[in-house]
Amino acid sequence: MAPPPGRIRVDGLGFTYRGGTRPAFHDVSLELAAGACLLVVGPSGSGKSTFALAIAGLVARDIPGELTGSLVVDGPVGVVFQDPASQLVMERVEDEIAFGLESLGWPRDAMRERIPQVLADAGLEGLERRRSQRLSGGQQQRLALAGALAPQPGILVLDEPTANLDPDGAAAFFARLRSLLSERRATIILVEHRVEEAWPLANLVLALGRDGAPIDVGPPDDVLARSGERMAAEGIWLPKDRVVPAQANASPIAAPPPDPGSPIVTVNGVSFGYERDVPVIHDLSLSIGRAERVALVGPNGGGKSTLGRLLVGLLRPDHGTVALDLAGHDPSRLKPAELARLGGYVFQDPESGFLANTVAEEVGLGLTPAEAVRVPGLMDRLGLPLDEFGSRSPYRLSGGEARRLSLAVALVRDPAVLVLDEPTFGQDRLGYDGLRQILRDRSDAGTTLVVATHDLRLVRDLDARVAEIRDGRVVHG
Amino acid sequence: MASTIDERAPKSLPDTRWRTRDIVVAAVIGVAFGVVFWAWNLAYAAADPIVAFAPWLKDLTYGVWLMPAVLAPLIIRKPGAAIFTEMVAAGLSALLGSVWGPDVLLSGFMQGAAAELVFAFTLYRSYGAITLVLAAVASAIAAFVHDWVVYYPTTDQTIQILRAVAMVISASLIAAGGSILLERSLRRTGVLDGFPD
Amino acid sequence: MIVARDLAPAQLDSLLGRTSPVLKLVISIAWLLGLATTVSAGPPLIVALVVIAAGLTLGRIPGRDLARALAPLWLAAVGLATFNTLFGAANGDPGAMTFAQLGPFRVTQAALAAGIGLGLRVAAIGAVGAVFALTTDSTRLADSLVQQAHVPERFAFGALAAYGAVPRFSEDLATLRQARRIRGLRGDWHPRLLVSLLVLAIRHGDRMAIAMDARGFGSGPRTLYRQIRWGWLDLAVAVGAVVTLVLSLATR
Numbered sequence: 001m002a003p004p005p006g007r008i009r010v011d012g013l014g015f016t017y018r019g020g021t022r023p024a025f026h027d028v029s030l031e032l033a034a035g036a037c038l039l040v041v042g043p044s045g046s047g048k049s050t051f052a053l054a055i056a057g058l059v060a061r062d063i064p065g066e067l068t069g070s071l072v073v074d075g076p077v078g079v080v081f082q083d084p085a086s087q088l089v090m091e092r093v094e095d096e097i098a099f100g101l102e103s104l105g106w107p108r109d110a111m112r113e114r115i116p117q118v119l120a121d122a123g124l125e126g127l128e129r130r131r132s133q134r135l136s137g138g139q140q141q142r143l144a145l146a147g148a149l150a151p152q153p154g155i156l157v158l159d160e161p162t163a164n165l166d167p168d169g170a171a172a173f174f175a176r177l178r179s180l181l182s183e184r185r186a187t188i189i190l191v192e193h194r195v196e197e198a199w200p201l202a203n204l205v206l207a208l209g210r211d212g213a214p215i216d217v218g219p220p221d222d223v224l225a226r227s228g229e230r231m232a233a234e235g236i237w238l239p240k241d242r243v244v245p246a247q248a249n250a251s252p253i254a255a256p257p258p259d260p261g262s263p264i265v266t267v268n269g270v271s272f273g274y275e276r277d278v279p280v281i282h283d284l285s286l287s288i289g290r291a292e293r294v295a296l297v298g299p300n301g302g303g304k305s306t307l308g309r310l311l312v313g314l315l316r317p318d319h320g321t322v323a324l325d326l327a328g329h330d331p332s333r334l335k336p337a338e339l340a341r342l343g344g345y346v347f348q349d350p351e352s353g354f355l356a357n358t359v360a361e362e363v364g365l366g367l368t369p370a371e372a373v374r375v376p377g378l379m380d381r382l383g384l385p386l387d388e389f390g391s392r393s394p395y396r397l398s399g400g401e402a403r404r405l406s407l408a409v410a411l412v413r414d415p416a417v418l419v420l421d422e423p424t425f426g427q428d429r430l431g432y433d434g435l436r437q438i439l440r441d442r443s444d445a446g447t448t449l450v451v452a453t454h455d456l457r458l459v460r461d462l463d464a465r466v467a468e469i470r471d472g473r474v475v476h477g
Numbered sequence: 478m479a480s481t482i483d484e485r486a487p488k489s490l491p492d493t494r495w496r497t498r499d500i501v502v503a504a505v506i507g508v509a510f511g512v513v514f515w516a517w518n519l520a521y522a523a524a525d526p527i528v529a530f531a532p533w534l535k536d537l538t539y540g541v542w543l544m545p546a547v548l549a550p551l552i553i554r555k556p557g558a559a560i561f562t563e564m565v566a567a568g569l570s571a572l573l574g575s576v577w578g579p580d581v582l583l584s585g586f587m588q589g590a591a592a593e594l595v596f597a598f599t600l601y602r603s604y605g606a607i608t609l610v611l612a613a614v615a616s617a618i619a620a621f622v623h624d625w626v627v628y629y630p631t632t633d634q635t636i637q638i639l640r641a642v643a644m645v646i647s648a649s650l651i652a653a654g655g656s657i658l659l660e661r662s663l664r665r666t667g668v669l670d671g672f673p674d
Numbered sequence: 675m676i677v678a679r680d681l682a683p684a685q686l687d688s689l690l691g692r693t694s695p696v697l698k699l700v701i702s703i704a705w706l707l708g709l710a711t712t713v714s715a716g717p718p719l720i721v722a723l724v725v726i727a728a729g730l731t732l733g734r735i736p737g738r739d740l741a742r743a744l745a746p747l748w749l750a751a752v753g754l755a756t757f758n759t760l761f762g763a764a765n766g767d768p769g770a771m772t773f774a775q776l777g778p779f780r781v782t783q784a785a786l787a788a789g790i791g792l793g794l795r796v797a798a799i800g801a802v803g804a805v806f807a808l809t810t811d812s813t814r815l816a817d818s819l820v821q822q823a824h825v826p827e828r829f830a831f832g833a834l835a836a837y838g839a840v841p842r843f844s845e846d847l848a849t850l851r852q853a854r855r856i857r858g859l860r861g862d863w864h865p866r867l868l869v870s871l872l873v874l875a876i877r878h879g880d881r882m883a884i885a886m887d888a889r890g891f892g893s894g895p896r897t898l899y900r901q902i903r904w905g906w907l908d909l910a911v912a913v914g915a916v917v918t919l920v921l922s923l924a925t926r
Contacts, residue, residue, distance in 0.1 A: 019670065058884055064671050079888040085842055086881035089835035091813050098899035100889035111899050133841060147889065314852040340858030351877075352846060353853035355870055357665060366858040395666035395873055409857065497892055498883040500828055504836035505879035509871055512843045565833045569840065571803060572812055574743050576750045576796075578803015579702035626710055628754060628796070631788040633763045655865075662869045668876045 005187040006075030006154030008032040008055065013069035014212075015050055015059055024050040025212040026068070030204065034074075034154075035184035037177075037201050039220070040191045042208035043235035043428040044400040048191045049159050051208070053079075055189055056157045075154030078186070082160040082426075084140035085133075088147075093119070093135070094128040096143055097150050104151050114150060122146035122176065137300050138169020142176060149186070156186040162194055163426045166300040166454050170194060177201060193426060199239045207231050235430030241457070262326060264290045264448050265311055265417060270320035272310060280306050282472040283320070288450065290416075293443050295464040296452040303472040304452040305348070308419045311450060312343035325416060340366065344415035348422040350406035351395060359397070360390035363408050374412055382408050382438070400431045407438065417448045424455045436461050493601075495555050498671070503553050507565030510545045514566070515573060536643035540651025543616045546592040548656040550612070551604050552663070554673045559596060559612070563589030584623045591619035609653040617648035681811050690733035690809040693911045694904065695818040698810060701915040702802050708919045709798060713791040716925030718798035724918045725798070729805035743804035747797055755793025759786050812837055817902045828892050835882050839875070846874045 014026030025047030032038050042048040053059050056077045059067055078100075081087045090096045097118050101111045119125050122142045127135070132143060141161055148156060158177075162170035174197045180186060181201060192198040199205075205223045207215040215234065216227040223231075224238065232238055267286040273279040281303050288294050288311075296304040309315045310322055313331025324331040325342050334342070347353040356362040363375050379386050382404045389397070394405060403423070410418060420439075424432055439462060443449050451464065459466060468475040549562035567585030575581060595612040596603075621641050629637065663669050685691050690698075709718050726744075729735045762785025764770045770782040816834040819825040850870050851862040886892075 053884075056888060058888060061887070063884075077888075079885070081881065081885055083881060085839070086878050087885035089831070089838065089882055089886055091834075091838055095813060095899065099886075099891075102897050102899055103886075103890035103893060105895055105897050107897060108899060108901070111897070115899075133838070151890075309852065312856060314856060336855045336860055337858045340856060343856065345852075345856045347849065347853065352849045352874060354873075355850065355853060355857070355859075355866060357662060357869075393666045395668060413858070495828070496883075497828065497832070497887050498880060500832035501835060501883040501886070502876055502879045504829075504833045505839065505875045505882075506872065507833075508836045508840060509843055509875040512840060512847060513868065513871065516844075516847060561829060561833075565836065568833065569837060572807055572810065572815070572837065574804050574807030576746045576800050576803070578799045578801075579699065579806060580706055580799050580803075582699070583703060583706060627706070627799075628792065629758065630710075631713055631762050631764065631785070631792070632758060633761050633766055636761045659869060659872070663872060663876070666869075666873050668873050668880075 003075065003152055003154055005035040005184060006073065007034045008038075008074065008155065008187060008189070009070075009072040010055075011070040013051075013054065013067070013071055015047070015054055015068070016066050017050075018064040018066070020065070023047070023068075023212055024065075025208055025214075028069075028206065028208075028214050028217075030206060030217050032187060032189070032204060034187055035181070036203040037181055037188040037190060038204045038206060039195075039198050039202035040189065040206045040208065041193075041195065041231070041236050043210050044426075044431060045398050046208040046210055046234075047212040048208050051206075052157050052159045052189060052191045055155075073155060076151065077155045077157055078148030078151070078153035080141070080144050080148050080156070080158045080161045082163045084137055084144060084164065087144050088132045088140060091131055091133075092128070093124060093130050093132055093143060096132055097147050100147055100151050106151070118146045118150045121149075123172070136169060137165050138172050141165060141169065141173055145173070145176060149180075154186060155189070156180070157189045159191045160193065160426065161190075162192070162197075168299060170197065174198070174201070193237055193428065195237045195239050195241075207236060209234050232429065235428040237429055241429070262290045263287045264292075264325060265450075266321075266323040266328070267307075267311070268321045268323075270310060270317040270322060272306060272315060272317050274306075279318070280472050281310065281317075284469075284472065284474055285320075286467060286474060288417075288448060291443065291446045291448055293439075293449045293462050293464040294451070295459040295462070295466050296450065296469050297454065297456075297459065297466055298469040298475070300454075302470045304469040305421050306472075307469060308421055308450060308452045309345070312345050312417065312419050313339055314345060337366075340413055340415070342416050344410035344413065344418045346406050346410045346418070346420040346423055348425060350402040353406060353409070354394040354402075357393060358391050359384065359394055359405060360386055362394050362405060363412055365409075367412065371413055374414075378408055378412055383434070384408065399426065400428070403427070403431065404434070407435070411438075411442065415447070417450065418442065419450045419452070421452050422454070423451065424453065424458050432458075493556055495553075495557075499553050499555055500561075502672075503549050503558055503562050504565045506549050506552070507545055507562040508569055511566040511569035511573075514542065514570070515575065536640050537647050538651070539617065539620065539644045540613070540647035540649075540655065543588060543592075543613055543620065543648050543652035544656055544659075546589050546616045547609055547613050547652050548659060550592070550596050550601075551609065551656055551660050552669060552672055554601065554604065556597065556601050557593065559592040559616075560586065560589035563592075580627060583627075584620060587619040587623050588616045591615040606653070606657060609656060610649050613648040613652035613656075614645055616652065617644040620644065681808070684734045685809050686811055688732060688734040688809065689907060690728065690805070690911075691811070692907060693809075694822055694902065694908045695810050695815040696822045697908050697912060698806055701912065702806060705802060705915070705919055706799060708923060709795055712923065712926040713788045713795075714926035715787070715791045715794050717922040718791065718794040720922035720925060721918060722794065722798040722801045724922075725801045725805050728914075729801075729808065733805060733809040735805065735808045739808060740804060743808060744801060747800040747804075750800065751793040751796040754796050755789045757789075758792045759789030762786075762788055764788070813900070814902065817898070817900050821898065821902050822904065827896050831891075832886075835886065836879065839878055839882070842878065843871065843875055847871055 009031045011029050013028045014023045016023040040048045056079045088096055090099050094115055097115045098111055162173050190198055199220055202220050205220045206217045209215045215230055216223045265288040267284060270281055270284050271279050272281040298304050310317060313334060316332035322331060331339055356365055364372055376386055384404055423435055439449060545562045545566050546559040550558040563585040567581045570581040571579060592612040592615055595615050599608055621644055705721055729740055759781055760779045764782045764784035765780050770784050773781045773783045773786050816830045820827050820830045850867050854862060
């Protein structure tokens with residue numbers, strides 16, 4: 001008999017990171033009934049993740065700082081984090097599920113019985129011996145969820161669990177959450193940006209503001225009615241911001257680019273694989289015109305990110321050719337200094353491209369004196385004035401600031417072609433609006449934009465031509 | 478005002494229990510170095526026969542291989558960090574099937590143990606430049622002895638001495654000096670918050 | 675780029691695959707130490723041949739995979755052999771018999787023999803390493819270390835979790851080098867890359883540690899889902915290993 005779901009009561013709860021000047025969040029009070037679902041929303045920096053970790057009992061233990069107020073959590077807690085890769089700690093699927101049970105001292109027979117059950121519930125039956133690295137992102141998150149649920153916790157905390165998933169993976173994950181809630185198997189605290197799907201699951205909504213103070217707490221409709229405007233102003237996504245996918249512009253690639261005489265990137269019969277004999281891109285051909293805006297869409301693992309890197313010569317094709325700019329240069333053979341002037345690339349995770357000790361150094365890396373003159377103005381426009389941010393380490397920036405820095409780094413040379421890999425992942429409304437504006441400005445000034453993205457809202461807002469990349473090929477509309 | 482008894486009592490021993498975070502971060506440092514060594518070996522494997530003629534050139538870079546044994550204790554500050562991290566880096570090589578096979582485990586252990594002895598000698602309380610250089614040099618000596626027994630038992634004495642000198646210099650500059658600079662850079666990024674200073 | 679290499683079921687279920695990883699480690703080190711007692715060419719040659727044959731038969735390693743794993747060995751073996759031949763201590767001994775004069779280097783027979791023996795030693799060590807890597811599953815290694823060598827669990831599984839991150843770190847390194855390129859910086863490699871990689875790695879490690887703690891890691895006595903026990907196979911392999919070493923040393 002599974003233990004019943006637990007209740008949660010929070011009174012004036014707050015947490016300040018050690019060395020922090022202000023609390024990450026503070027003065028949160030609420031009561032969550034057994035089997036109910038609390039949705040926590042807020043802009044970047046509002047402390048919603050910290051709140052979730054506090055409920056899970058993980059702050060002040062692993063994370064140095066001070067917890068104030070009171071927290072009553074009625075039972076053990078299971079946690080699911082945002083990044084699939086860093087929460088799966090065993091090689092194989094069944095061992096991953098066993099990990100939590102082993103840690104809690106379950107007898108082997110009980111484990112042998114429980115694990116197949118858990119896998120079946122999660123839709124992962126038959127995958128026991130599969131390496132978890134070989135699962136899709138969506139499957140990995142369902143595995144993480146299964147691992148958290150295996151010991152039958154009464155409470156489940158999920159911190160942006162679908163942030164890194166493609167729409168299919170996210171949909172499957174939410175379906176799982178829906179069935180958990182309908183079976184009343186756990187009390188759920190969910191931190192999410194994908195409000196269209198998360199909102200209907202919630203019995204209670206907590207909206208945190210930019211400074212960590214609660215904007216409102218209550219049943220979803222009440223909160224929306226009372227504080228909807230204020231939430232939107234703070235940059236929180238609301239359910240009515242949805243995009244209907246069917247409306248996305250889906251002109252087939254076969255259509256000629258706007259200025260047929262001057263394609264700026266031509267891909268011809270390109271094949272590429274990271275491992276020998278495992279191609280990720282198959283005989284792909286594509287033509288992008290000058291100053292066009294193209295969106296590469298498609299499932300994760302289908303090749304759109306790889307294609308983006310091939311376009312600017314960060315990878316070299318195994319077969320076929322890529323020609324960049326009007327002189328038809330092969331970008332993978334250009335010297336870095338020449339390449340940087342033609343192409344720019346914004347990585348999905350800003351931190352994965354940081355190379356310097358300070359923000360000022362990061363932006364200025366490799367620039368000629370003529371180019372360096374542009375830096376102060378650009379940084380001001382991106383909300384990262386050098387006198388405030390210049391001497392900070394790039395890794396100490398908030399998520400939104402880091403994203404803007406990675407943009408600055410790509411934009412400072414004013415490249416003819418700019419490729420961006422999932423630039424809106426995990427962004428709140430304000431971050432998104434800022435990004436969209438910058439991209440439109442650049443495009444109007446003549447930069448060719450190629451965006452690999454799941455975000456159909458962005459595709460619509462940029463009025464971009466869509467190329468769907470699936471299984472390493474372009475799928476004609 | 479009279480000083481309290483606490484101020485005159487000896488400092489309490491550093492907390493020796495490894496938190497999960499200590500274990501995983503130490504392991505991760507070992508693995509990160511393992512990945513860099515692997516990629517570097519692949520890139521420079523072609524140079525091996527040439528370098529065979531002037532091995533002390535290669536030995537001047539030996540310090541890089543000794544870094545985990547110095548950097549990990551400097552960051553984690555718990556007993557056993559040098560040995561554990563070196564064994565993790567060596568274990569990675571063994572599992573990936575590097576050219577030196579199980580020997581990497583032996584040399585890794587010796588290098589880690591030598592550094593560990595130095596830190597143990599200071600009761601795990603000193604992580605200043607002198608301690609680090611001593612640990613690096615101890616590690617280099619252990620590596621030298623290992624290489625002598627396994628790879629160079631019949632080599633000319635003068636060459637052996639040249640090797641030893643090159644390794645000690647490399648250890649001091651790269652393993653110790655490099656670790657100090659690396660730790661400083663890492664601290665600025667905020668990623669070491671929560672580890673003892 | 676390092677990609678997680680899947681041990682095929684054939685190797686996992688093979689006799690060597692089912693042998694205790696700790697035993698395999700002990701054998702490897704024992705052979706290494708045994709071979710270190712002599713510079714004759716015979717012993718390492720025999721060990722190398724035995725281990726390759728064992729890998730192909732008892733380990734069911736496909737010939738092509740083994741060949742690929744052994745390929746880099748030749749360079750290292752030749753390099754070491756050359757070095758020891760040219761710089762052997764015997765070359766300075768006026769009483770030793772000269773084999774050849776190569777420019778400024780006098781090569782004696784003794785140095786040449788030692789050089790060959792040491793080159794073969796590297797080959798043998800490398801062959802043992804390759805067969806080990808191709809027949810050992812890392813999870814099983816961790817289980818073996820904990821259950822048979824009594825290594826503390828948290829360290830073994832902490833290390834295992836870190837190994838799982840190898841492909842991720844390898845990608846991170848590749849991404850950092852691409853970042854250098856797209857910023858117009860000459861040369862893919864730079865010492866500063868180490869800082870960036872370590873930051874990413876430590877962040878990843880922090881997240882793993884939190885996830886592990888969230889599941890109760892280290893909170894109490896741990897039970898075992900996968901059991902590994904000493905068996906007759908281990909005894910047989912151990913005996914075979916001892917016999918190989920004794921016989922090989924007899925040829926020196």
